[in-house]
Amino acid sequence: xxxxxxxxxxxxxxxxxxxxxxxxxxxxxxxxxxxxxxxxxxxxxxxxxxxxxxxxxxxxxxxxxxxxxxxxxxxxxxxxxxxxxxxxxxxxxxxxxxxxxxxxxxxxxxxxxxxxxxxxxxxxxxxxxxxxxxxxxxxxxxxxxxxxxxxxxxxxxxxxxxxxxxxxxxxxxxxxxxxxxxxxxxxxxxxxxxxxxxxxxxxxxxxxxxxxxxxxxxxxxxxxxxxxxxxxxxxxxxxxxxxxxxxxxxxxxxxxxxxxxxxxxxxxxxxxxxxx
Amino acid sequence: xxxxxxxxxxxxxxxxxxxxxxxxxxxxxxxxxxxxxxxxxxxxxxxxxxxxxxxxxxxxxxxxxxxxxxxxxxxxxxxxxxxxxxxxxxxxxxxxxxxxxxxxxxxxxxxxxxxxxxxxxxxxxxxxxxxxxxxxxxxxxxxxxxxxxxxxxxxxxxxxxxxxxxxxxxxxxxxxxxxxxxxxxxxxxxxxxxxxxxxxxxxxxxxxxxxxxxxxxxxxxxxxxxxxxxxxxxxxxxxxxxxxxxxxxxxxxxxxxxxxxxxxxxx
Numbered sequence: 222x223x224x225x226x227x228x229x230x231x232x233x234x235x236x237x238x239x240x241x242x243x244x245x246x247x248x249x250x251x252x253x254x255x256x257x258x259x260x261x262x263x264x265x266x267x268x269x270x271x272x273x274x275x276x277x278x279x280x281x282x283x284x285x286x287x288x289x290x291x292x293x294x295x296x297x298x299x300x301x302x303x304x305x306x307x308x309x310x311x312x313x314x315x316x317x318x319x320x321x322x323x324x325x326x327x328x329x330x331x332x333x334x335x336x337x338x339x340x341x342x343x344x345x346x347x348x349x350x351x352x353x354x355x356x357x358x359x360x361x362x363x364x365x366x367x368x369x370x371x372x373x374x375x376x377x378x379x380x381x382x383x384x385x386x387x388x389x390x391x392x393x394x395x396x397x398x399x400x401x402x403x404x405x406x407x408x409x410x411x412x413x414x415x416x417x418x419x420x421x422x423x424x425x426x427x428x429x430x431x432x433x434x435x436x437x438x439x440x441x442x443x444x445x446x447x448x449x450x451x452x453x454x455x456x457x458x459x460x461x462x463x464x465x466x467x468x469x470x471x472x473x474x475x476x477x478x479x480x481x482x483x484x485x486x487x488x489x490x491x492x493x494x495x496x497x
Numbered sequence: 498x499x500x501x502x503x504x505x506x507x508x509x510x511x512x513x514x515x516x517x518x519x520x521x522x523x524x525x526x527x528x529x530x531x532x533x534x535x536x537x538x539x540x541x542x543x544x545x546x547x548x549x550x551x552x553x554x555x556x557x558x559x560x561x562x563x564x565x566x567x568x569x570x571x572x573x574x575x576x577x578x579x580x581x582x583x584x585x586x587x588x589x590x591x592x593x594x595x596x597x598x599x600x601x602x603x604x605x606x607x608x609x610x611x612x613x614x615x616x617x618x619x620x621x622x623x624x625x626x627x628x629x630x631x632x633x634x635x636x637x638x639x640x641x642x643x644x645x646x647x648x649x650x651x652x653x654x655x656x657x658x659x660x661x662x663x664x665x666x667x668x669x670x671x672x673x674x675x676x677x678x679x680x681x682x683x684x685x686x687x688x689x690x691x692x693x694x695x696x697x698x699x700x701x702x703x704x705x706x707x708x709x710x711x712x713x714x715x716x717x718x719x720x721x722x723x724x725x726x727x728x729x730x731x732x733x734x735x736x737x738x739x740x741x742x743x744x745x746x747x748x749x750x751x752x753x754x755x756x757x758x759x760x761x762x763x764x
Contacts, residue, residue: 402548403586403653407660408576408603417599417611421591 289466296468300456304475307452308483310370310445311438314377318438319431321382323420326389332401333393333415344390350383355441359450370451373442380441381434392426393419425494432487439483443476498524498664498696499545504554506540506720514540516720517554524663527690527697529711529728531704533740537720538700539583542666545698546575559663576603579662579695581686583669585649589642593633593652596641597624600656620659627655631685647678654685665690667699671706683710704736 246254264270325343327333334340358379362372396419404414446454453472460469499522506515514537522528530538543549545556547563556563561574579600587596595613601620602610609615613624628634631651636644641652650670657665670686671679687710690697701707707714708728716724716739723738724731 399582399584399586400588403580403582403656404588404599404602406546406548406575406578406580407600407656408572408574409599410572410602410606412608413599413602413606413611416608417602418588421588421595421612424590 285466288464289470291467292471292474293465293467294471297471300453300468300472300475303446303453303456304472304479306370307373307442307446307454308439308479310373310450310452311377311435311442314374314442315381315431315435315438317374317378318381319385319427319434321378322385322389323427325382325386326393327415327419329386329390330393332396332398333419344387347383347386347390350379351387355380356444356448359445359448363449368449368451373445373450373452376445376450377438377442381438384437385430385434388430389423389427392423396422429491429494432490436480436483436487439480443480498522498526498559499698500557501541501545502555504541504544504556505552506537506544506549507552514720515544515551515554518717518720518722520715520722522696522698524696525694526713527687527699527711528713528715529707530698530700530715530717531702531707531711531724531736531739532700532717533702536717536739538717539668540720541717542580542668542698542700545666546578546580547571548580572603576660577662578664578666579657579660581650581653581657581665581667581670583672585646585653585673587641587649587652587656589640591641592637593628593639593641593644594621594624594637596652597627597637597655597659600624600627600659603660623659624655627658628652630658630689631655645678646674647681650674650678650682651685654682654689658689662695664696665698667697669700669702672702679706704733 325347328335328339329343329347331337331340334343355376359372359376362375366372366375400418400422401414404418409417442452443454443457446452446456447458449455453476457469457472457476460466460472499520501518501520504515504518504520505513507513516537518537518541520541530541532538540549544551545558545563547556547566551564554564558574559577561570563571563574566574588599592613598610598613598616598620601623605620609617610620613621616624625634625637628637631654633648633651633655636648636652641649644652650673665686667686671682674682683706686697686699689695699711701711711728714724714726714728714731714736715722716736718739718741724735
């Protein structure tokens with residue numbers, strides 16, 4: 222039997238009442254909105270932002286641009302070496318971070334951790350590392366190992382370890398239990414199961430994440446120099462402080478080129494991983 | 498060879514998948530476990546080597562009390578038992594040869610034996626011989642996920658062969674395959690079991706397949722054995738009871754799908 226569609230709109234049948242258009246917002250929502258509004262107002266009033274500075278901005282920016290052209294190439298060889306150092310900081314830091322992130326992920330994932338407590342502990346350690354911004358890590362390492370690239374390498378290592386460790390752990394937890402069960406059923410030990418079934422299955426995502434980490438690290442390593450952790454950032458900081466804007470522009474262009482190249486490489490590798 | 502008494506499994510969600518199962522399988526015997534989806538036959542198979550922890554009851558396998566075994570003893574039991582899975586469960590992303598080599602991990606779990614490129618020559622040669630026996634030696638260098646379903650299940654049989662088991666537990670070995678590939682795999686499985694004199698417990702849900710291959714049949718419904726006999730003397734009417742509408746006091750039985758599995762961690 223066919224259903225008569227018109228019946229539902231028929232006046233004789235009582236039509237159901239539509240829900241109210243608005244609902245009264247709950248107390249916590251009102252509270253959050255109030256706090257956000259208060260912070261914004263306080264920010265404008267309390268910190269004394271002067272709108273007239275915005276009016277001066279175009280002139281000052283023009284001043285910067287006119288002084289930065291043409292880019293100064295006299296120190297280009299030195300700057301090139303500093304750029305190379307930044308690249309190496311990013312590369313070494315990323316490799317160390319990835320190497321450490323694999324055991325960290327195995328300890329953090331629920332299905333591979335030797336004990337629940339270990340998983341919780343490892344995950345909290347990774348969260349702590351991630352929650353502290355990398356510039357802060359750099360400041361700490363500059364104190365503990367002194368100015369220079371070592372502080373940068375350690376910072377990048379922590380950064381990659383924290384990011385990739387959590388990412389790998391999530392990937393490991395998603396792995397289908399079937400092949401794992403198959404190896405367990407042969408009487409294989411815990412390590413053999415992890416490295417025979419779990420790690421190979423997670424490997425493509427591991428490689429992809431490593432490339433993404435490298436991309437992120439190169440950008441990160443540039444900034445680390447600003448607090449003295451080695452590389453091109455140191456040069457950039459000095460150029461700005463001495464108002465040598467023409468040198469600064471050279472550095473900015475170099476950074477742009479290197480970051481773009483690494484991004485291209487990373488994208489290329491990751492696309493091949495997905496399609497192959 | 499296999500003997501269970503009062504084997505019971507209740508899943509954490511309360512589903513009673515096995516109720517007081519007493520199953521005895523003699524050495525060299527081949528038993529078909531027949532039942533509809535969710536009847537508890539896969540759960541039974543898993544509980545035999547504690548891939549799934551039974552709730553109560555005991556399992557003896559080859560003279561060992563499996564339910565009381567410590568971790569080392571359990572691994573020793575599992576070494577003697579080859580398992581064939583409905584979902585085949587090869588490790589994708591690695592080569593066919595690596596998958597076969599991994600069947601030997603229970604005997605030799607050294608780091609170099611984890612994957613084929615580093616495995617010892619002896620293990621690699623044996624793996625090739627096992628692939629040859631299931632007639633897919635030419636696929637050794639392919640990645641496991643490039644194979645068809647029938648080829649994959651053959652590779653899984655090679656992984657079982659290298660393990661040199663005494664007992665084979667096959668859980669719906671051809672349910673994921675098309676009929677022709679399914680027949681080939683069933684023929685191969687039965688050939689291996691007969692030639693090597695292995696003890697076999699094979700779950701199936703299709704009566705025709707059971708009739709084509711089995712002799713002794715154990716029928717499972719609602720987690721209970723309700724039939725145990727010679728297939729030649731059992732009529733279709735008797736077997737139809739296995740598929741009758743279920744009337745359980747626990748509501749509908751839930752099939753133990755893959756997502757239900759490991760309660761214990763990788764061990």
